[in-house]
Amino acid sequence: MSISVEEQSAPKSQAELLYEAQLRKERRFRVNVAITWGILLLILVLLFSGPIKIDGEFVRKNMLYIAGGLWQTVLISVLSIMLAIALALLAALGRLSNIPPVYALSTFYVSLIRGTPLYLQIFFFFLALPQLGIQLSGLASGVFALGLNYGAYMSEIFRAGLASVSKGQREAAMALGMTPGQTMKRVILPQALRFAIPPVGNEFIAMTKDSALVSATGFVHELMWRATKVGRAQFHNLEALIMAAIFYWIMTLILTFIQNKIEARLAKGDR
Amino acid sequence: MAPIISISKLDKYFGRLHVLKNVSLEVPEKQVVCLIGRSGSGKSTLLRCINFLEEPSYGVVEVDGIAVQSGEKSKAHHQLIHAVRLKTGMVFQEFNLFPHMSVLENVIEGPITVKGMNKDQAIALAERNLEHVGLLFKKDEYPLRLSGGQKQRVAIARALTMEPRVMLFDEPTSALDPELIGEVLTVMKKVADEGMTMLVVTHEMGFAHDVADRVIVMAEGELIEDGKPDAIFNHPKDPRTKALVERRPLST
Numbered sequence: 341m342s343i344s345v346e347e348q349s350a351p352k353s354q355a356e357l358l359y360e361a362q363l364r365k366e367r368r369f370r371v372n373v374a375i376t377w378g379i380l381l382l383i384l385v386l387l388f389s390g391p392i393k394i395d396g397e398f399v400r401k402n403m404l405y406i407a408g409g410l411w412q413t414v415l416i417s418v419l420s421i422m423l424a425i426a427l428a429l430l431a432a433l434g435r436l437s438n439i440p441p442v443y444a445l446s447t448f449y450v451s452l453i454r455g456t457p458l459y460l461q462i463f464f465f466f467l468a469l470p471q472l473g474i475q476l477s478g479l480a481s482g483v484f485a486l487g488l489n490y491g492a493y494m495s496e497i498f499r500a501g502l503a504s505v506s507k508g509q510r511e512a513a514m515a516l517g518m519t520p521g522q523t524m525k526r527v528i529l530p531q532a533l534r535f536a537i538p539p540v541g542n543e544f545i546a547m548t549k550d551s552a553l554v555s556a557t558g559f560v561h562e563l564m565w566r567a568t569k570v571g572r573a574q575f576h577n578l579e580a581l582i583m584a585a586i587f588y589w590i591m592t593l594i595l596t597f598i599q600n601k602i603e604a605r606l607a608k609g610d611r
Numbered sequence: 612m613a614p615i616i617s618i619s620k621l622d623k624y625f626g627r628l629h630v631l632k633n634v635s636l637e638v639p640e641k642q643v644v645c646l647i648g649r650s651g652s653g654k655s656t657l658l659r660c661i662n663f664l665e666e667p668s669y670g671v672v673e674v675d676g677i678a679v680q681s682g683e684k685s686k687a688h689h690q691l692i693h694a695v696r697l698k699t700g701m702v703f704q705e706f707n708l709f710p711h712m713s714v715l716e717n718v719i720e721g722p723i724t725v726k727g728m729n730k731d732q733a734i735a736l737a738e739r740n741l742e743h744v745g746l747l748f749k750k751d752e753y754p755l756r757l758s759g760g761q762k763q764r765v766a767i768a769r770a771l772t773m774e775p776r777v778m779l780f781d782e783p784t785s786a787l788d789p790e791l792i793g794e795v796l797t798v799m800k801k802v803a804d805e806g807m808t809m810l811v812v813t814h815e816m817g818f819a820h821d822v823a824d825r826v827i828v829m830a831e832g833e834l835i836e837d838g839k840p841d842a843i844f845n846h847p848k849d850p851r852t853k854a855l856v857e858r859r860p861l862s863t
């Protein structure tokens with residue numbers, strides 16, 4: 341190892357040297373990971389420009405059409421996550437209730453939804469309900485199914501959020517004379533929701549991809565539906581699906597980036 | 612003059628555990644009472660039965676003329692409990708400040724949400740009380756950034772801002788580093804000097820000796836000795852009191 345003049349003139353402590361070595365090691369790790377990512381990406385690109393024949397003309401022609409599905413994908417996801425958050429919160433509060441029917445309703449809902457496939461639930465809303473005289477649009481079916489499904493899974497997040505607020509908080513609020521409702525609204529929920537933000541973000545990212553299942557109804561022109569439509573029609577499923585995959589992936593990367601920013605902000609924990 | 616706190620024949624069970632045994636106690640206005648006793652003797656439970664954080668199993672709690680008979684579930688019962696809570700402020704061992712609110716927001720929360728006070732009025736009152744505990748300059752900080760002693764002083768200001776008739780303290784200095792205990796006891800003494808009725812569960816024998824008008828010793832859910840600090844500390848009658856005051860020398 342070569343030692344520079346500056347370093348010799350100001351000898352460093354053992355701890356400092358160890359710390360620097362640690363930092364170098366971490367940096368080297370990150371650099372190597374980035375390089376490997378680059379290589380993998382390159383292989384993927386090369387694969388599709390060489391041995392696997394891609395029809396560039398088809399890609400150019402249909403790119404914008406498929407990208408047009410992004411809007412629908414985002415719309416379904418946003419509507420569904422809002423429904424899911426509301427249901428999850430209600431289900432989590434229901435779990436804390438000591439009124440038997442409320443508690444039962446909450447556990448029943450979670451059990452039923454978690455016990456059946458999401459795919460089936462989407463079809464149930466779209467295909468089974470008309471038999472009962474209820475005709476929902478593809479979008480509405482998708483939003484109801486995704487919202488209900490994610491709501492059941494996310495109730496666990498809110499349950500953990502509510503449990504993360506210490507008993508002392510409730511007692512302090514009660515001692516001030518707050519009603520149970522005020523205690524929940526002013527003291528417990530704000531802290532529980534804050535706790536829930538990062539995991540809800542993760543669920544939202546997962547949902548943008550599960551929204552592809554809604555294409556099965558055939559009436560929601562989101563990413564997946566558009567990709568399969570043009571792919572099948574012109575027998576270019578390979579290109580179409582690769583394009584859709586890239587759009588999903590980019591969307592996920594952007595959302596993950598935003599999510600990390602929010603999480604870092606929350607982790608600073610000035611509150 | 613009628614006592615401001617009057618507890619009669621209070622019993623409290625946790626499951627099969629008999630924690631308070633037929634406890635009766637009267638506290639006249641402006642008296643500062645220290646409750647001492649070994650761990651598990653029921654001090655916190657007694658305190659928490661006064662503002663109904665614990666519902667007594669049997670007995671009557673009366674605060675400033677509002678008598679609450681235990682063992683009911685009616686709406687009127689809850690309204691009485693609410694009325695009692697408005698008359699009592701409580702300070703906890705673990706401070707229990709609201710972490711998502713600034714110091715000032717913590718202090719104005721009660722008056723605004725519970726009493727429906729307008730915000731300007733609440734802020735004026737809160738700032739006066741923060742000044743009083745020496746923490747007005749921290750009003751925009753969040754609790755996470757305060758020392759334990761500062762947190763507890765804010766908690767005292769928060770309770771005082773509800774303008775209670777009685778203050779309950781449950782081991783307010785037990786979670787503090789030794790060097791921070793003094794600042795909290797100083798504030799408590801100030802509150803006592805202004806004529807607040809106080810019921811203080813504490814292990815700070817120095818505070819009990821110097822500030823309390825009256826010291827009550829608890830053991831196994833009963834009040835075993837009750838008297839002036841001098842009598843309790845210098846001439847204890849019950850051997851359990853003797854053990855208690857000998858084990859903990861006066862700190863001041």
Ligand SMILES: Nc1ncnc2c1ncn2[C@@H]1O[C@H](COP(=O)(O)OP(=O)(O)OP(=O)(O)O)[C@@H](O)[C@H]1O
Nearest residue numbers: 625626628630648649650651652653654655656657
């Ligand atoms: N919520 C509860 N459920 C069951 N048992 C409890 C509960 N709270 C307190 N106890 C029990 O009641 C007894 C009295 O407890 P309490 O907290 O009143 O004692 P304490 O005198 O305040 O003790 P410490 O000095 O340790 O705070 C103890 O045996 C305790 O374990």
Ligand SMILES: [Mg+2]
Nearest residue numbers: 654655656782
């Ligand atoms: Mg206690």
